[in-house]
Every structure is written in structure tokens, then in C-alpha cells.
Amino acid sequence: MTLQQAPNALYIHIPFCTNKCHYCDFTSYVLRGQPVDQYLDALEEEMKRTVETMRPERIDTVFVGGGTPTVLTPPQMERFLRAVRSHFPLAANVEFTMEANPGTTDEDKLGAMRAGGVNRISFGVQSFDNGLLERIGRIHNVDDVYRSLENARKTGFDNLSIDLMFGLPGQTLAHLSDSVDRAMALGLPHYSLYSLKVEENTLFHKLYERNELPLPPEEEEYEMFLLLMKKLKEGGYGHYEISNFAKPGFESRHNSTYWRNEPYYGLGAGAHGYANRTRHINLKGVQPYIDASASKLPRLESFEVTEREAMEDFMMVGLRLLEGVPASRFAKQFGGRQLESVFGGTIGKLTSDGLLEQVQRDGDDWYRLTDCGVLLGNEVFGSFIGAETEQIGEK
Template identity: 80%
Template sequence: MHPFMASPKALYIHIPFCTNKCHYCDFTSYVLKGQPVDSYLDALEEEMKRTVAELPPDRIDTVFVGGGTPTVLTPPQMKRFLESVFRHFPIAEGAEFTMEANPGTTDADKLAAMKAGGVNRISFGVQSFDNGLLERIGRIHNVDDVYRSLENARSAGFHNLSIDLMFGLPGQTLELLSDSVDRAMALGLPHYSLYSLKVEENTLFHKLYERNELPLPAEEEELGMFLLLMEKLKAGGYRHYEISNFAKPGYESRHNSTYWRNEPYYGLGAGAHGYARGQRHVNLKGVQPYIDASQAKLPRLESYSIPEHEAMEDFMMVGLRLLEGVQASRFAMQFPGHRLEDHYGAVLEKQIRDGLLERLDAGGDTVYRLTERGVLLGNEVFGAFLGVEQG
């Protein structure tokens, strides 16, 4: 069987509940108070049953539970949820099992339920080590919660820990960011994700932006922030393995690498996306519509086939986010009978001439990867592959 017609080996599950809605967030998430959480977990189990009946899994190597804030589940809900995952999916021994968490939502009992239930990696949404900035972006945790949550996680036996930090925030300066990254690195965690603020529609920040009331750093200042982050993390022994991600060797996110290599994955839960056998789907976003639909069928908002040329574009745009680059052999494996250079030779040559990409010979395989300048102009590089096939 063609490798990408095989069942996915990665599983994403969405828990859409939060303690509050952050000012920059456009994810499928709902404030927890009054939500039918137990009915949602029932519906999720129904979707698991229908999913494995329709597309039987062979072996799951990575699980990622995102949100929302999955750690708003109570310890009994957490136990029940994790048991249902293992009941329906064959999770491999040694699988990476990540759960997103918000500082302040992980007490000892919650962490014990996560550990006993098979979670072995936690990604904390810290965003900043400045209390004023945290308040400004709508986070309800403070810096003390961050330290306490990480200490609790380590005491519970979790060592594969990651934190998210944001830059380009309203009112953020280079000094504030420098202090945050120093404090983050002092924790000695194996993984850091660093994201620039994107002002998305349907968020409070978008409304403020439209009214010219969002004091964002200038473009040059934001670039300076990214350069500072790269410099500090590399100096600290972290490998810059994807545009927004840094890890100690061996601690790269295995689950997210599935996305960056354009490989298939199961996607379950309200608003979740999945990709398998050349089809993408998006689930219904509202909690109650999702619950109602799950009783009778897979709770899809839409499903559609990906034309081969679009899958090739996706392969290039997400693959070049990885600093190891894209391999001609991997392209040929995903698209049998096609050569990377036959489709994108002209674009690749232009990017090489412009100093944004470099070509390497890796043991007989050809690799294209971002140069240092290309890393800073990533969106320009990725955009160059759009529409080439029709052009």
C-alpha cells in the first residue's frame, strides 16, 4: 500500500473548554462555566468508536490533546477521557502523548490522573513572564502560577515539558521579551515554542486593532525580537528545528513533525481537523451541535478531497518550516511518479538565487532548506509555492 494511504499514526483530540477566552484567541474554545463537559466526553467517545470503525488504526505513535485548555477537566473526567483514548486506539509503547495545559490548572491530583492515564509530555501556555503583559493579553494566570505548575509537574514525574512564549505583543519591548526568555531558559526545560502574535478576526484584539487601539511593536522591532530569541536559545544549546520551535536534542515534538511532513493524522473533537487517505475534514465547532451530531454519525462540518497539486503545495509550505528542509526522496514517496524538481524547479532556483534557500546533497538525496535569511523571510518563501501548478 502507498504509505500515505495507510492509517494515520498520529492522533489529535480537541477539548474546547477554557477558564476564559484570551484576547488573541480564535481557536474553537468556550468558557467552561455551564458547559456540558460530561456529555461532550460521551460524544467524543462516540466519535472515537465511529472513527476506528471507518478507518481502523494500525498503531498510534503520537497523541496530542489540545484546546481550549484540556487541563480544566476534573481528575475523574481526566481519568475517564484518557481511558477512552486507550480503549479505542492502539497507543504504541513509547508513544509521545502530549497534553496542553494552562498554568494554574494543574494541581497534584490532576497531574496524577494525567500521569496514570498515559500522558508523558505537557505543553504549558505561558506566553510571558511579565504579569502586566499577561493581564493585557487576557491570560488569567500569573508568573507565580507558572513556577508552581512546572514544579508540580516535575514532582508528579513529568520531565518532557515545553512552554509557549509569545512576542510582538501590545506594549511588549525588547527588554521585556529578553527578561521573559531568560527566565524561561533558567527553568532548563527541553523544549520551547515561540510564536509571534497574529491578530485574527473574531478576537478582542482584532476589534482594538480596527479602532487603532492596539499598540503593537513596529515590524523592525518584531524582527529584532525574533533574532534575540534565536540567539539566546541557540547559545543555550537548543536546536532550532522548526521556525517557531527549539529543543534539546531528542526532545523535538514528534507529533507536530507529522504536520510539518504533511503526513496523515486523526482529528477528533469539536472544530478538530483531520487528514487521511487524501481527504481533509473539519468537525462541527459548537459544543452542542457536536454532541448532537455524534449520536448519529461522524460530526463533520465538511470533508473534501485534496487535489494532488494542492497536497504538493502543502508538502512544500509546511516542510520548509522544518530547518532540516524538504527531501526530494520524501516528495517522491508521497507522490509516486513525480519528481520535486519537475514541479518546483523554477521556484527553487529563484529562491536559491535570492539567498532564501540552499540545496544540499545528503547521501545521494537532494535537500532544500531555508538559509539564515530565509528563516527571517519564511512567509515569503512559503507563499512562492502557491498556485505554481496552475500557473
């Protein structure tokens, strides 16, 4: 796929949550008192203007994130999903994912989701330890997790994923081992495993600055990641992206759009989009977003991505996939430019350092992380920023 084609992927942001978690810096707002119906009106206006500006031929993947999209009531959910289907031509085999918080998915709501076309749910579980859940500001408990998954299966959902976090304050290897064992006992087809990042404008950042956030030592966090990889691989899950594991055929198709640096529509307050080599960020506040959507696309900013930046992005996000990046895809995205002629020096150094390797697959040259490179991914990705700009040029 070239960067000039209309996207085949759609991201929609629902910014409402029952509460704000202590680590969260996403565009999200506590639900109480929010103008949810007016927000859905504005979202539909943005849908109309978006397809008028760049009409999609076909949408292969939809991802509804947040916030917590499942705080919508069943009637609001039905209305929202009807709007998506009316404005975007969804493929017959569309992957339609919605994020959910355990405890916010009763059978009525799940029925509305199912009827509206959702066929994949990603639950933000984070831990199977109630004490840890409370410490990070989650309001669900472990019983809610089991109940929500049971409801989803009863409603007909089988493509289910859960998020787990590691490196949490007060978390030990024993905590994490128990959580991943309990998660795997559920037999789900997909797991996402993320390390805590202390972001600005969060409660955890304030505590961190006051030296009041008891994070695990860096060496223990490293051991946590090794433990997760070992257990999931032994359980038959493919480690297809640095933070993601799946049974064959259940890899996230939508997120793979990002990792392959392909274009996608981004709608909703604070959403990011990428199309025609232009990235945009929408207005973040709920009311500013509503007000702007009445007369125009609700952009906070838009900026053109230069060829150099797009090439760097291609490598940085593409190498997150454990299969790596194929030279042929690079050439297709960048008008026949050869990967080795652009990044040969950087690739050569990373290869000699044991962080990258070249493999032949299907008659193509692929470059992928080594086992050591997986553990030092950020160092690898950063190597491509500003790399060999004199060869790339600015287009």
C-alpha cells in the first residue's frame, strides 16, 4: 500500500471513562456530567466531513478506543455503531475491535455491540491482583474480569484480547507470574503486555517526582519481560510484536496498520490520523471538539510528513513486528527507493552489534530484531532518527 491511497483502517476515539487511572495520560474525561449525546452528534459530523474530504474505497479494520468506549449506554452504542456503518464501507471480513473495561459490559451492551458489527474486544485487565488494581487506580476487580469475559462469550464473541501491565509500583515477579498464569488459563487468542511508563500530567508522575512511587528495579522489570515471553511462547502463542502475543490468525490486523506505517483515519477528540502523507491531531477537549465539528474538521494541528520522516517512521514502527520489515514494502511505499541504499550504514552497525539480522523469505530481503534486539528495542528504533539524512533528502 502506498502512502497516497485512501486509508483502509479507521480509528475512533470515545474519550469518556468511569474514572481516571493513575498512570493514564490519554485524552480521557470522567463520564459524569459530560455531554455524551452531543459528542456523538459531533462525531457523526466529523464522519461526514472525513468521507467527503477523502472517500474510502473499503475499510478493512476499525478500532474504537478511549477512554472506555463501553461506558456508552446500549442505545448510545447502537446509535454510534449505526453511524459508523452508514458512513464507512466496511469490508465483509472487517476486523472491528472495541476496547472495554471489565465491569462495563453487561449482556445488553454486548448484544448492542455484536449487532452493530463489533467482532473483537480488547479488555483492559492490567492485573489479576486486586491490590495492584486498586494501587493503579482501576475500579474493576478480578471477579469483574471473569464475569465480563463470560458475558462476552455468551454473546458470541470469540476474538478476545486482554492487556496486562508489568513494572507496576509494588509489583513483584511472583505477582506477575500469577497474573499471566491466570490470564493464560482463560485460553484467549490474544494478549498484550505493556510495561508501565510514567507520563507527565498523571498522578504517578507527581508521586514519582516526590520519590513516592515504589517502582521495581530496572533489572527486575527486565526479568518480568523475560518471564512473560517465556510463558506465552511455551503456551503456544506467537510473539508477533514486541508487546503482543497471539494464536495463529488472531494477530491484531488494525494495529498492524500502524506498525507497517500505513495510512489510517483518526476521528474523535484527541485522535491522531495519517493520510496522504499528512498527520493530524484533533482538538482534545470535549466541548472544543463539539464546537469545532459543527462547521469544520476539528483539527488541533496538521503537518506534512517529509519523505525522510516517513522512512524513519517505517523502520521504527516496522521493526516492532518480530517478522521484521521487507525491502520490497519499503520500495513500494517510497517510489522504488532501496532500503539498503538509504539505511545501509545504520543496518550494518545494528547487525554487527547483534541487534538486527537479515533473512531471506519469499524471495525478499527482510530485516528483523534478534533476540537481543527485542530486549533493546528502543535503542534500535532510535538509531534510525536522523540517520543518513544526506542520502534520503527532503521530498
